[in-house]
Amino acid sequence: MSNVKLTLISHHLCPYVQRAAIALTEKGVPFTRRYVHLAAKPDWFLAISPLGKVPLLIVKQDGGTDIVLFESAVICEYLEETQPGARLHPTDxxxxxxxxxxxxxxxxxxxxxxxxxxxxxxxxxxxxxxxxxxxxxxxxxxxxxxxxxxxxxxxxxxxxxxxxxxxxxxxxxxxxxxxxxxxxxxxxxxxxxxxxxxxxxxxxxxxxxxxxxxxxxxxxxxxxxxx
Structure with a gap:
């Protein structure tokens, strides 16, 4: 997963976005953030967000393909399963x-x-x-x-x-x-x-x-x- 590039689509106040940002930082995973105004959602955002909500995690794969993950719980589970760094879930x-x-x-x-x-x-x-x-x-x-x-x-x-x-x-x-x-x-x-x-x-x-x-x-x- 070392060549995967991650972009966290965010809103400044969203607590669910914060969950994902905290998990990324705790894992020591480099990522970029892109903010959207939820009161005036841009077309590009609506096109990739099935629920029209943040956070989204855009996963750019080695071949250049973008995969979009939505829902904070799903994003955090993905990070736990794929990224190195400290474990954030118990093993038991x-x-x-x-x-x-x-x-x-x-x-x-x-x-x-x-x-x-x-x-x-x-x-x-x-x-x-x-x-x-x-x-x-x-x-x-x-x-x-x-x-x-x-x-x-x-x-x-x-x-x-x-x-x-x-x-x-x-x-x-x-x-x-x-x-x-x-x-x-x-x-x-x-x-x-x-x-x-x-x-x-x-x-x-x-x-x-x-x-x-x-x-x-x-x-x-x-x-x-x-x-």
């Missing part, structure tokens, strides 16, 4: 299956996060906040001594949750959400992931400003909340 089948389950749980958190950040009134805001607290509580019960999900080894589960926690790095500068107040293990995990180089480099330097602009454009209740 049962443990690996459990990790895949928690990856899906992370995706369910992202669904609640969308409702939380786009809530336009206090009722919906509080409902989604409480849903998030409940789900993070389930994660708290699963964590060990850390620093990562499975202990000392960084995994794809970490790559999934790092973008989730990044949202709150920005939210916390606007209004306290209280999402992690009673969750010491999740809080420690969040801190460890924020310090990881692959996590820091998964977004551009203006990520926070872009997210705040998104909140303003959606008239988010979070901007009006004080507690």
């Amino acid at each position: 089948p049962l443990t690996r299956a459990r990790h895949r389950g928690w990856i899906e749980f992370g995706s369910s958190i992202l669904s609640d996060l969308w409702g939380f950040e786009t809530a336009k009134d206090s009722e919906n805001y509080e409902a989604k906040r409480n849903a998030l607290i409940d789900k993070f509580g389930r994660v708290e019960a699963e964590l060990g001594d850390g620093p990562f999900f499975a202990g000392s080894a960084f995994s794809l589960v970490d790559a999934v949750f790092a973008p989730i926690f990044r949202y709150f790095d920005v939210f916390d500068t606007i209004a306290p959400t209280g999402a992690f107040d009673a969750l010491p293990r999740v809080t420690a995990w969040r801190k460890a992931l924020a310090a990881r180089q692959s996590v820091r480099e998964a977004v551009t330097h203006d990520y926070a400003d872009r997210l705040k602009t998104f909140l303003k454009n959606h008239d988010a209740w979070l901007l009006k909340a004080t507690a």
Whole structure:
């Protein structure tokens, strides 16, 4: 696979793109990024994205043929199966299956996060906040001594949750959400992931400003909340 060239089609805020970028960096795989505006999707993008979503991974093979992979889980599994570098999935089948389950749980958190950040009134805001607290509580019960999900080894589960926690790095500068107040293990995990180089480099330097602009454009209740 040494001659394969990889291009990650990205959006500046997409947490699923961040998963793939983190996995690529953890694997030590060189890649390029190309950003698209999802509010005005270009024709070339729609032609190669069956779902009209990011991320896409364009795999340029030795003969010059481009193969396009879509869906972050598929991309990360492909990288794990084909690229050298640190393993991001456990070797034991049962443990690996459990990790895949928690990856899906992370995706369910992202669904609640969308409702939380786009809530336009206090009722919906509080409902989604409480849903998030409940789900993070389930994660708290699963964590060990850390620093990562499975202990000392960084995994794809970490790559999934790092973008989730990044949202709150920005939210916390606007209004306290209280999402992690009673969750010491999740809080420690969040801190460890924020310090990881692959996590820091998964977004551009203006990520926070872009997210705040998104909140303003959606008239988010979070901007009006004080507690």
